[in-house]
Amino acid sequence: MLPENLQIEDTALLPIAEKVLAGGRLGFQEGVTLYHSHDLLTLGYLAHHVRVKMHGMRTYFNVNRHINPTNVCVASCKLCAFGRKPDGPGAYTMALDEALRVAGENWSEAVTEFHIVGGLHPDLPFDYYLDLLRGLKRRFPSVHRKGFTAVEVGYFSHVTRLSIREVLQRMKDAGLDSLPGGGAEIFAPAVRRVICDHKIGAYTWLKVHRLAHEMGMHTNATMLYGHIESAEDRVDHLLQLRKLQDETHGFQTYIPLAFHPANTELGKLVEHDETSGFMDLKNVAVARLLLDNFPHIKAYWIMMTPRVAQVALRFGADDLDGTVVEEKIYHDAGAKTPQALTRMQLIRLILEAGGEPFERDTLYRPVTRTETSVSVQV
DSSP states (O other), X not given: OOOTTOOOSOGGGHHHHHHHHTTOOOOHHHHHHHHHOOXXXXXXXXXXXXXXXXXXXXEEEEOEEEEOOBOBOSOOOTTOSSOBOTTSTTOOBOOHHHHHHHHHSSOOSOOSEEEEOOOOOSSOOHHHHHHHHHHHHHHOTTSEEEEOOHHHHHHHHHHHTOOHHHHHHHHHHHTOOBBOOTTOOOOOHHHXXXXXXXXXXXXXXXXXXXXHHHTTOOEEEEEEESSSOOHHHHHHHHHHHHHHHHHHOOEEEEEEEEOOOTTSSGGGTSSXXXXXXXXXXXXXXXXXXXXXXXXXXXXXXXXXXXHHHHHHTTTTOOEEEEOOOXXXXXXXXXXXXXXXXXXXXXXXXXXHTTOEEEEBOTTSOBEEEOSSOEEEOO
């Protein structure tokens, strides 16, 4: 029996709604049906039902800082506007002292997380990254170090001729605490050959995360949507993530990422500009419905704007990400959003959406702040 306040316009969603409300797991074809439906309010109702069942209206955020040590990259992915050739305009590589200085400058709110990603630099030795981790750990011992996508880890393995497990172990020993979810893009091989043919494939991306989970590190996961992928490609991607999560339980958060076409080669192949708010909200909702074993779904405000991210809190998302501070990758691709929000701005967005703000660290432990200190409840 469906609730009286659920008015379903798309009758194809009726059996799916019954299964979701009964706590059942959705399959591939049901995921495709969700993506093809225009009944966004029903998708949102069902996703919000799952979100409330898992978290109530508790809404997570953190105070974090992005560090992009270099934008020099050997790859030439059509989806990317961030990477530069070594002698190209705008190319940069931070010296270690500069990266450590950037980590601590111009921000009054004590961060609990460094988010570290960059390009695949052809000349930087692996020790550069290990020294960066050691330096951050030494200077900011209480700050969690989340860094290096599976693509970067795979590249480090290639250039050092170390196994992926050995690369991860050395980085963990140097101070790496967890991995972000970037570089997943879309797992479908035919699409990857067009949008990111220089990157590792889905098998290696999943292998990196599986090994990280086996080593006790939590990781995130992403999907890039709104380019040349199909609904079937998106569902396949999500179900591959769900399968690995069934095996390892190591993923914490899933982040749907909208493709920003400006300043990219791939932008010439798509028939639209930026994704619509309708598509952004649909991707949040479908993810919450299919990824039943993922604890958290993030509405990444940098990508979808703070306003749409706020609405997404009623479409299945329970996390707004954080303060960020100087995001470069999406802004190089034309993002018009701010490069930082304050802690109080995030709290206001959550409260206005009827949420209960919950400041977390990277591992979703509660953060307590006083006028003189910041503490994490372990």
